[in-house]
Amino acid sequence: MSGERIGVIAGSGAFPLEIAASIQRSGHSVFVVGLRGFAERGVRSFSHVYADMLDPHRVLDALRQQGITKLVLAGGVARPGPMALFSIYTFFRNRDELRRIVSGGDDRILRGVIRLFNDEGFEVLGVDQVAPDLLAPLGSLGQVKLNDENKADIELALQCLTTMGRFDFGQGVVVGGGRILAIEGPEGTDAMLRRVSDLQRNRRVSLEKPSAILVKASKPDQDRRVDLPAIGPKTVQSAAKAGLIGIAVAAHDVILVEKERLIKDADRKGIFIAGVKG
Numbered sequence: 001m002s003g004e005r006i007g008v009i010a011g012s013g014a015f016p017l018e019i020a021a022s023i024q025r026s027g028h029s030v031f032v033v034g035l036r037g038f039a040e041r042g043v044r045s046f047s048h049v050y051a052d053m054l055d056p057h058r059v060l061d062a063l064r065q066q067g068i069t070k071l072v073l074a075g076g077v078a079r080p081g082p083m084a085l086f087s088i089y090t091f092f093r094n095r096d097e098l099r100r101i102v103s104g105g106d107d108r109i110l111r112g113v114i115r116l117f118n119d120e121g122f123e124v125l126g127v128d129q130v131a132p133d134l135l136a137p138l139g140s141l142g143q144v145k146l147n148d149e150n151k152a153d154i155e156l157a158l159q160c161l162t163t164m165g166r167f168d169f170g171q172g173v174v175v176g177g178g179r180i181l182a183i184e185g186p187e188g189t190d191a192m193l194r195r196v197s198d199l200q201r202n203r204r205v206s207l208e209k210p211s212a213i214l215v216k217a218s219k220p221d222q223d224r225r226v227d228l229p230a231i232g233p234k235t236v237q238s239a240a241k242a243g244l245i246g247i248a249v250a251a252h253d254v255i256l257v258e259k260e261r262l263i264k265d266a267d268r269k270g271i272f273i274a275g276v277k278g
Contacts, residue, residue: 033062
């Protein structure tokens with residue numbers, strides 16, 4: 001992909017901006033389509049245009065005018081209601097397929113978005129293809145190191161994630177003392193960690209010593225073009241409040257958002273961050 005012009009469809013958060021900057025560092029040019037109401041002001045640092053998420057004609061026209069044929073989807077958006085989704089998917093000629101997409105979960109909707117771009121002649125790329133430096137490497141990242149005694153718990157958590165992933169469910173668990181303490185649901189990682197904090201405060205979960213760890217990994221059949229698991233500074237804050245001792249993520253499989261700040265915050269909180277073999 002040397003010297004190509006790559007598009008970034010930018011939702012909320014710092015991650016789309018990090019992807020755009022990584023693309024430029026690798027010698028490509030970048031064009032950002034900021035989704036209005038979601039994208040951060042930082043998109044203005046790049047060649048860009050704003051578009052409404054519910055106006056796919058505007059998005060596609062902007063990409064074509066810039067000569068974009070390859071793009072990456074990044075950042076969060078709020079799930080639209082059924083009628084709004086219908087307006088997006090009017091591109092689909094197969095109405096049975098449209099109904100399956102709209103009635104499905106977030107993964108099915110994301111796959112529908114990818115199919116829409118593919119059908120319109122665009123190639124959707126994954127983070128590992130355009131910005132591999134944003135994925136977690138193997139090994140400890142900060143000053144706090146992973147102890148050997150934690151490895152059995154992490155292996156248990158990874159086995160749990162693999163099993164859940166077969167049912168298209170969950171990218172994170174909290175493990176400690178040889179037990180799975182919490183499983184991430186649709187509410188997300190931060191909400192799961194708040195639940196762990198409440199369980200410990202209410203003495204529903206009791207550990208002989210602080211040993212709880214957040215473990216994240218993608219699903220076995222994860223479409224790596226969208227929705228790879230991620231951790232960032234907010235994850236560290238939530239983990240510290242929940243009394244966790246560390247965060248382990250599958251190496252080359254989990255996105256590190258604001259990596260430098262993430263590691264600095266973890267060091268300050270005394271929490272390890274480690275990439276492990278998934």
